[in-house]
Amino acid sequence: MPVDIDIDEKSVTAYISGEIDHHNAGALRAKIDEAVEMSYPEVLIMDFGAVTFMDSSGIGLVMGRYKLMRDLCGRIIIENAPRSIKKVMRMAGIEKLLSAENKKEGSFV
Amino acid sequence: MKPVNEMKMIFESRSCNESFARSAVAAFIAVLDPNIEEISDIKTAVSEAVTNCIVHGYKDDIGKVYIHAKIFEGARVWINIRDRGCGIADVKKAMEPLYTTCETGERAGLGFSIMESFMDKMKVRSNPGKGTSVTLEKSIVSKGK
Ligand SMILES: Nc1ncnc2c1ncn2[C@@H]1O[C@H](COP(=O)(O)OP(=O)(O)OP(=O)(O)O)[C@@H](O)[C@H]1O
Ligand SMILES: [Mg+2]
Numbered sequence: 416m417p418v419d420i421d422i423d424e425k426s427v428t429a430y431i432s433g434e435i436d437h438h439n440a441g442a443l444r445a446k447i448d449e450a451v452e453m454s455y456p457e458v459l460i461m462d463f464g465a466v467t468f469m470d471s472s473g474i475g476l477v478m479g480r481y482k483l484m485r486d487l488c489g490r491i492i493i494e495n496a497p498r499s500i501k502k503v504m505r506m507a508g509i510e511k512l513l514s515a516e517n518k519k520e521g522s523f524v
Numbered sequence: 525m526k527p528v529n530e531m532k533m534i535f536e537s538r539s540c541n542e543s544f545a546r547s548a549v550a551a552f553i554a555v556l557d558p559n560i561e562e563i564s565d566i567k568t569a570v571s572e573a574v575t576n577c578i579v580h581g582y583k584d585d586i587g588k589v590y591i592h593a594k595i596f597e598g599a600r601v602w603i604n605i606r607d608r609g610c611g612i613a614d615v616k617k618a619m620e621p622l623y624t625t626c627e628t629g630e631r632a633g634l635g636f637s638i639m640e641s642f643m644d645k646m647k648v649r650s651n652p653g654k655g656t657s658v659t660l661e662k663s664i665v666s667k668g669k
Contacts, residue, residue: 437575438539444630468546468564470571474632482629499564506634506641 418443420450427456428494432465435473444476448483457489464495473500474507481512493517527594527602529555537578537587537607546570549593549603556599559666565642566601566662572635573605573658580625581609581656599664606657612650619648 417433429447433439451459459480463469477493484491493512496504504510510518531552535541546567553566570591577589587609594602612618619640624633640646645661 434543436539436542436571437579438542440630468567468571470568470575471632471634471638472575474634475630478632479630499561502561502564503568503638506638507632 418446420446422450422454422456425457426460427451427454427458428460428462430462430465432467434468435466435476436468436470437472440472440476444479447480451480451483451487455487455489459484459489459491460494461491462494463497463500466497466500469500469503471503471506473503474509477504477509477512478507481509525596527596529595531593533591534588537582537585537589537609539575539578541589542571542574542578545574545589545591549591552593553595553601553664556595556601556664557667558664562662562664562666566603566660569639569642569646569660569662570603570605572639573660576635576658577605577607577609577656579631581607581611583610585609601662601664603660604657605660606655608655611652611654611656612648613652615648615650618650 417431417439419430421428427450431443481491491512492514494514494517496513496517501510533548535545549570550563550567574589587607590606592604596602617623619636621637622633624631639660643660643662647659650656
C-alpha cells in the first residue's frame with residue numbers, strides 16, 4: 416500500500432507515495448480514514464513529498480479528508496507537495512491547506 | 525494537414541489502465557523533448573479524460589476506451605480520447621467547474637477545468653446513449669528547458 420501512517424497523541428500523519436489517480440485513491444482513502452477513525456486526531460497531516468503524479472482524484476481525496484476532519488472538529492495540513500502537485504491543487508483552491516513552509520518554497524502564483 | 529507521426533490505442537475501461545494510458549501518451553510525445561511541466565500537464569489531462577470514460581462513460585460496465593494521438597509540424601500534439609458509453613446530456617453544464625454527478629463526495633468536479641487549463645485547447649462532443657469524445661491540443665515549446 417503506497418501510504419505509511421504515523422499516529423501520535425494529537426495527530427495522524429499520512430506519508431503518501433507514488434501516483435494518486437482514481438485507481439489507487441480508494442485504497443489510500445480507506446487506510447487514512449481507518450487511522451483517523453481509530454485515533455480522532457486534532458490534525459491530519461497529509462505528506463505529499465513522495466507523490467510523483469496526481470490528478471483530480473487527489474483533489475477529491477484531500478477534500479474528502481478535509482470534510483472528515485471538519486466533522487471531527489479537527490483540521491488538515493498538506494506537507495511537502497511538489498510543484499506539479501501544487502499546480503493541480505491550485506485548481507481547487509486547496510493550496511490554502513498547505514503548511515506555511517510548503518507555501519513559501521517555490522512560490523507558485 | 526498531415527501529421528508527422530500518429531498512434532492509436534484501444535483498451536478496456538479498467539482503472540488499472542489509467543496509469544498505462546497516460547504513460548503511453550507521454551512516451552509517444554517524448555521525441556518532442558518536452559520539459560517536466562509539459563509532460564506532467566499532458567499526463568494529467570489524459571488521465572482526466574480516461575478516468576471520465578471509466579468512471580462516468582461506462583460506470584459499472586467494462587467497455588473500450590479509444591485514444592488517437594498525432595504530432596504535427598511545429599511540435600503540436602493532438603490527442604483524442606473517446607468512449608462508447610452513456611454520453612453527456614448537457615456538455616456545457618458538465619464543463620462547469622465543480623460540477624459533478626458523483627454522489628460519494630470523493631470527486632471534485634474539476635476534470636474538465638484541469639484539461640482546459642493544462643492544455644492549449646479542449647473540445648468535447650457527446651451524444652447521450654452513444655458516447656463522449658474529448659480532443660486536447662498542446663504545443664510543446666520548451667525543447668526540454
Ligand atoms: N466520458 C464521460 N461520459 C459520461 N459522462 C461524463 C464523461 N466525462 C464527464 N462526464 C460528466 O461530466 C461531469 C464533470 O466531469 P469532470 O471530469 O469535470 O468532473 P468529475 O469527473 O465529476 O470529477 P473529477 O474529475 O474532479 O474527479 C461528470 O460528473 C459526469 O457527469
Ligand atoms: Mg473527471
